[in-house]
Amino acid sequence: MGIYEDNYLAKRPQELCNMCGRCCRVVTTSKSYEELKALQAQNDEGACEFLKIFVPYPSIEAARTVDKELVDNVINLLKEDGNYDENRLTFYGCKYLLDNNMCSIYEQRPTLCVHCPATPWSIVPPGCGFEGWLFLEREKAKQTVRKAKEDLLELKLLKSKSSDPEVLKKIASVEHKIQHTIDLYKKYGSYDW
Ligand code: SF4
Ligand code: SF4
Known part of the structure; x- marks a missing residue:
């Protein structure tokens, strides 16, 4: 990570997380699933870490049944930026999230989870405890x-x-x-x- 991101993470008030589990249950990436798999094959650290815990939903509709508000929010943001491409968009859910929203591997969770939300520009689910702080x-x-x-x-x-x-x-x-x-x-x- 760069100096800016390191400084940001050092002062991030972790207690703002209300442990709703939404950012573990339905997430997406700017890269397509195919691109992630190609990066994983090249041993890219970020892609390997991500695909180790996240499992793709079979369709956008399947992800919508889990968290409609979150999925529609992401799609609307992508449309606003002119970046929406239905064929490139995949949502994923973490296999380590428990029904009570707790992480079953909390102490060993990957860096990407420890760093979430990693910058003020991270897209968080509507109602995330960090929303107001990220805006500021x-x-x-x-x-x-x-x-x-x-x-x-x-x-x-x-x-x-x-x-x-x-x-x-x-x-x-x-x-x-x-x-x-x-x-x-x-x-x-x-x-x-
Ligand atoms: S969506 Fe926000 S409040 Fe909910 S678990 Fe994730 S970081 Fe915490
Ligand atoms: S490993 Fe734990 S913290 Fe990371 S996405 Fe899965 S449930 Fe959430």
């Missing part, structure tokens, strides 16, 4: 990136007013550090905020 964390991250962009603009102005090589060198160094901050959020769309 996303807003905080966006504020950080916007401030960093403002700082870059100020430095650009400063640069245009100076010809002193020492000053320009210092500005370049600060610019580099600020750009690094923006890059930490790159995979979550920091260039669009």
Whole structure:
């Protein structure tokens, strides 16, 4: 994981989980089942870990009978983003979830479970105990990136007013550090905020 994700996980209030078990009972991934199996065949750690515990539902309809709200929520989000493809979408359920929503391998559960939700951009089931906190964390991250962009603009102005090589060198160094901050959020769309 990157520095940003590590920091996020370090401060995540685990007590917000209300142990409803929904994120174990019906989940999906951005990769198709075929892609996951291909990655598993190449010993990809994430794919191997995922397919070790999660079993695919035979159809979207079968997953819907288990958690309709969750399935429809995912489909709506994918449609909003223009990423919905019925043929690529598979839902899975964990074989270690007990009827009382407890995890039967809790102490040995894989890293992907320990890290869930792994970033403020993780899609959680409606009503998940983390929902409100994740929203606030996303807003905080966006504020950080916007401030960093403002700082870059100020430095650009400063640069245009100076010809002193020492000053320009210092500005370049600060610019580099600020750009690094923006890059930490790159995979979550920091260039669009
Ligand atoms: S959906 Fe949210 S509240 Fe429910 S078990 Fe998963 S993390 Fe906890
Ligand atoms: S291993 Fe445990 S925590 Fe992980 S998805 Fe399964 S039931 Fe949930």
